[in-house]
Amino acid sequence: MLLSFPHMGKIHLALAEALQVLEIPYLLPAAPGPRSLLLGQELAPEGSCLPFCLVLGNMREALDLGADTILMLGGSGPCRFGYFVYLAEQLLRQAGYQTEFLVIDNGRHLRNLITLKKKQQVPWTYLLKAVQCGWHKVLTEELLSALEREYLAQAVNPRPFREKLVQWRSRLVSAHEIPEMIQIRQEAEDTVKRMPRYPASEVLRVGLVGDIYTMLEPFANNRIEEFLIGKGISIVKTMAVSTWLPNILLPWKRGSYRQNLLQQAYPYLRYSVGGFGLESVAHTRNLALRKVDCMIQLFPMGCMPEIVACSALNKLGQDENIPILSITLDQHDSRTGFETRVEAFLEMVEGIKVNKKALCH
Amino acid sequence: MKAYLGVDVGSVSTNLVVMGENGGIIESLYIRTMGQPVKAVQDGLRKLGEKIGHIVKIAGVGVTGSARMLTAVLVGADAVKNEITAHAVAVSKTVPGTQTIIEIGGQDSKIIILRDGVVTDFAMNTVCAAGTGSFLDQQAVRLNVPIERFGELALAATAPVRIAGRCAVFAESDMIHKQQLGHSLEDIIAGLCEALVRNYLNNVGKGKEILSPIVFQGGVAANIGIKAAFEKALKKELVVPEHFDVMGSVGCCFLAKDATRTTATRFKGWEAADFTFKPTSFECKGCPNLCEIIQIFENDDLVARWGDRCGKWSSAGVKVS
Numbered sequence: 001m002l003l004s005f006p007h008m009g010k011i012h013l014a015l016a017e018a019l020q021v022l023e024i025p026y027l028l029p030a031a032p033g034p035r036s037l038l039l040g041q042e043l044a045p046e047g048s049c050l051p052f053c054l055v056l057g058n059m060r061e062a063l064d065l066g067a068d069t070i071l072m073l074g075g076s077g078p079c080r081f082g083y084f085v086y087l088a089e090q091l092l093r094q095a096g097y098q099t100e101f102l103v104i105d106n107g108r109h110l111r112n113l114i115t116l117k118k119k120q121q122v123p124w125t126y127l128l129k130a131v132q133c134g135w136h137k138v139l140t141e142e143l144l145s146a147l148e149r150e151y152l153a154q155a156v157n158p159r160p161f162r163e164k165l166v167q168w169r170s171r172l173v174s175a176h177e178i179p180e181m182i183q184i185r186q187e188a189e190d191t192v193k194r195m196p197r198y199p200a201s202e203v204l205r206v207g208l209v210g211d212i213y214t215m216l217e218p219f220a221n222n223r224i225e226e227f228l229i230g231k232g233i234s235i236v237k238t239m240a241v242s243t244w245l246p247n248i249l250l251p252w253k254r255g256s257y258r259q260n261l262l263q264q265a266y267p268y269l270r271y272s273v274g275g276f277g278l279e280s281v282a283h284t285r286n287l288a289l290r291k292v293d294c295m296i297q298l299f300p301m302g303c304m305p306e307i308v309a310c311s312a313l314n315k316l317g318q319d320e321n322i323p324i325l326s327i328t329l330d331q332h333d334s335r336t337g338f339e340t341r342v343e344a345f346l347e348m349v350e351g352i353k354v355n356k357k358a359l360c361h
Numbered sequence: 362m363k364a365y366l367g368v369d370v371g372s373v374s375t376n377l378v379v380m381g382e383n384g385g386i387i388e389s390l391y392i393r394t395m396g397q398p399v400k401a402v403q404d405g406l407r408k409l410g411e412k413i414g415h416i417v418k419i420a421g422v423g424v425t426g427s428a429r430m431l432t433a434v435l436v437g438a439d440a441v442k443n444e445i446t447a448h449a450v451a452v453s454k455t456v457p458g459t460q461t462i463i464e465i466g467g468q469d470s471k472i473i474i475l476r477d478g479v480v481t482d483f484a485m486n487t488v489c490a491a492g493t494g495s496f497l498d499q500q501a502v503r504l505n506v507p508i509e510r511f512g513e514l515a516l517a518a519t520a521p522v523r524i525a526g527r528c529a530v531f532a533e534s535d536m537i538h539k540q541q542l543g544h545s546l547e548d549i550i551a552g553l554c555e556a557l558v559r560n561y562l563n564n565v566g567k568g569k570e571i572l573s574p575i576v577f578q579g580g581v582a583a584n585i586g587i588k589a590a591f592e593k594a595l596k597k598e599l600v601v602p603e604h605f606d607v608m609g610s611v612g613c614c615f616l617a618k619d620a621t622r623t624t625a626t627r628f629k630g631w632e633a634a635d636f637t638f639k640p641t642s643f644e645c646k647g648c649p650n651l652c653e654i655i656q657i658f659e660n661d662d663l664v665a666r667w668g669d670r671c672g673k674w675s676s677a678g679v680k681v682s
Binding site for chain 1 (some may be wrong): 443444445446467477482483487567569649650651670
């Protein structure tokens with residue numbers, strides 16, 4: 001068995017780490033790029049969203065390299081994503097791939113984990129350690145990314161902070177014990193706390209919301225984080241593998257997670273609208289309280305939940321007096337149009353901010 | 362005489378404006394891009410240089426439009442800005458008091474909301490370019506009507522037909538079917554104008570507070586049929602400014618003036634019209650990103666490179682003047 005899995009943000013770190021502990025051979029496909037899109041489009045039904053094409057293409061890349069089993073975390077949520085794995089399975093079979101699928105998600109995850117365990121004959125303690133190690137790895141990397149995008153723009157001396165980030169990341173690559181990963185997280189948090197920073201009010205703060213794949217996968221969001229960080233902007237983003245995964249895998253967390261979201265999204269959304277629509281509204285509300293200057297919502301063309309959220313955000317933005325830019329992404333290769341819109345939006349927000357300050361004085 | 366040059370290179374047209382120190386427009390040019398931005402810019406420079414090159418001294422250059430990166434290299438720009446900011450600046454300086462800007466260009470349509478001269482909200486079409494200038498151009502060619510006559514034909518309609526404006530492909534098939542059923546050309550064109558306005562208001566203008574005075578600009582503002590359809594739908598009057606078709610360039614002149622307050626201009630001179638600019642491209646195979654790298658050669662010197670995400674190519678081997 002040669003296991004592989006499609007990319008989504010940093011999720012591969014968790015999976016690779018866990019599989020290493022379990023001593024299961026695995027193959028890591030290249031990060032999604034133009035080639036994945038091409039391969040995905042060939043098989044995907046007309047009108048499929050960008051994430052589906054990319055995931056499918058990424059699976060094909062892995063299979064072409066010799067993988068025979070696809071592991072997928074999630075994939076049966078309440079959107080077209082919910083049908084994701086099953087549709088991908090069908091399409092790949094039809095295209096002649098001999099593939100087995102292991103879905104770790106709602107209902108099927110325990111059974112599939114047991115299958116995996118039996119196949120590899122690993123004891124329970126190993127399985128537990130594997131899950132924990134994977135979890136800590138992705139948690140640490142996502143913490144580093146979150147600190148980077150929020151505080152790099154605020155740092156008075158960004159260079160040492162950037163160097164530190166490189167060091168922590170290279171230490172994380174070779175870290176296989178949980179205490180070490182915890183230590184990296186603590187060091188990073190301490191450094192940021194002690195680092196001289198410009199006050200948050202002096203730096204433009206942008207909140208990002210949208211569906212999970214677009215939020216997490218740089219190729220799907222036109223590398224907006226790199227673009228914003230390059231412009232000296234501080235980014236706040238709530239969506240991450242580590243904030244989403246426990247809530248879908250652990251049944252006892254699911255209820256309170258949903259309840260929380262509904263509370264935050266009220267009265268703009270009172271029900272889940274599928275996908276990550278509820279999250280987008282709830283997170284926007286939350287970030288508005290955390291004093292971001294503006295919000296950017298990104299979603300793939302045809303994403304129903306986000307279209308519903310977009311209307312709710314319009315009202316929310318007016319009530320909370322926070323500018324929101326919604327951008328629909330599709331298979332455009334050129335970034336010019338995207339950058340034009342983001343740049344103009346940021347200039348507008350900056351203008352409003354300067355104007356507000358002038359009025360206050 | 363000290364003057365500023367604004368260049369807006371869009372999908373359909375390339376516009377050049379020369380503005381005096383006091384904000385007065387000395388000369389403006391509207392050239393069809395025809396898919397050749399380098400040639401269009403150089404043609405424009407040559408024409409302007411011959412006409413007013415001896416009386417004005419360019420003190421600053423601003424560029425905008427979808428080809429702004431390329432144009433910046435070609436002419437030597439002091440300010441490189443997105444179209445939205447350029448249009449907003451132009452209107453707030455030349456039509457003070459404006460609260461709404463409706464701008465429809467070759468491949469973009471946008472709405473900009475201004476309050477007290479500050480942009481407070483804007484929207485731009487994202488995935489669909491239905492109802493923009495290039496689509497109207499295509500339909501004019503298909504119907505064998507000069508685009509300049511589109512507006513007056515629309516006004517001559519007696520019963521505009523219903524056309525789906527949501528998508529350019531749907532709109533075209535609706536138009537063809539209605540024309541095969543025997544509707545008159547005028548009614549079809551008027552129906553198209555109304556459909557495009559409906560599409561604009563439903564998508565770009567959705568949720569925006571459209572207050573008067575409303576300025577209508579961009580190449581499509583020349584079309585009196587679209588203007589009439591907007592006025593009918595909004596029940597408000599639209600103002601089409603004198604330089605409606607080159608407003609982006611006008612904004613660039615103001616931006617160039619701002620950018621050169623304390624520095625000298627980077628303008629390459631009118632003779633840049635005769636430089637040989639040769640863009641080439643290749644795909645970098647260094648990683649899965651497969652970036653398409655563009656290289657610009659000016660008289661055999663490599664003067665700019667872009668398109669890479671990692672920065673490996675951007676600065677390598679580029680001649681710094």
